[in-house]
Amino acid sequence: MLCELVPGGFAGELSARQAGALLDTVRPLGAAATARRDLAYEIVEDLRRIDSQLRELRERLTQLVLAAKTSTVDIFGVGPVVAAMVVGYTGDIARFASADRFASYTGTAPIEASSGPRKVYRLSRRGNRQLNHAIHIVAVTQIRYRHTAGRAYYDRKIAEGKSPKMALRALKRRISDALYRAMLADAKAAMGTREGNRGTALSPARPAHTPHASSSDKPLPGQRSA
Numbered sequence: 001m002l003c004e005l006v007p008g009g010f011a012g013e014l015s016a017r018q019a020g021a022l023l024d025t026v027r028p029l030g031a032a033a034t035a036r037r038d039l040a041y042e043i044v045e046d047l048r049r050i051d052s053q054l055r056e057l058r059e060r061l062t063q064l065v066l067a068a069k070t071s072t073v074d075i076f077g078v079g080p081v082v083a084a085m086v087v088g089y090t091g092d093i094a095r096f097a098s099a100d101r102f103a104s105y106t107g108t109a110p111i112e113a114s115s116g117p118r119k120v121y122r123l124s125r126r127g128n129r130q131l132n133h134a135i136h137i138v139a140v141t142q143i144r145y146r147h148t149a150g151r152a153y154y155d156r157k158i159a160e161g162k163s164p165k166m167a168l169r170a171l172k173r174r175i176s177d178a179l180y181r182a183m184l185a186d187a188k189a190a191m192g193t194r195e196g197n198r199g200t201a202l203s204p205a206r207p208a209h210t211p212h213a214s215s216s217d218k219p220l221p222g223q224r225s226a
Contacts, residue, residue, distance in 0.1 A: 106128060
């Protein structure tokens, strides 16, 4: 609509605020142009409402991610929205026996398409595509900033002769593994907290101190006693 109302249209990205300011300069000639401008104003108002909803959603996601205490946000490029997508789509990380299984779910594990002695791998289109997109956002963000370990890894793959797309796919797999480790550590920490809380709770019928502890009363290996 702006292309039809403004000679030459508009160059660059256009926000609702910029569109509204541009429409304020339009002086329509004729009923058709006036109706077109009024409709454009309505669309701009819709975009402003959507922008406001997106800001509120981001704030809500930020609070939820903070409450979840997920360490995925410690990975460069993982913000509240990406963390919410990763944790939400993954669910219980324990259902993935290994990082390889998780990579298959995220679609970052390449599929072997070898013929004879020559081993060839192709891009996987399997897995959760929303989760794959979230990991793609993290990878692109890391590549954009030269000081990140992800950018250094990407550059090493390029130096090894990999194409930019192949290097990007390798980085996505690396990020998938990092997310898996983070969520696995979070799950173990949460389990340790629950075990610790359960160990401090005493039933009314049980004395505060027992003179002799059986093997079932001893703390589990790797667990701290309360």
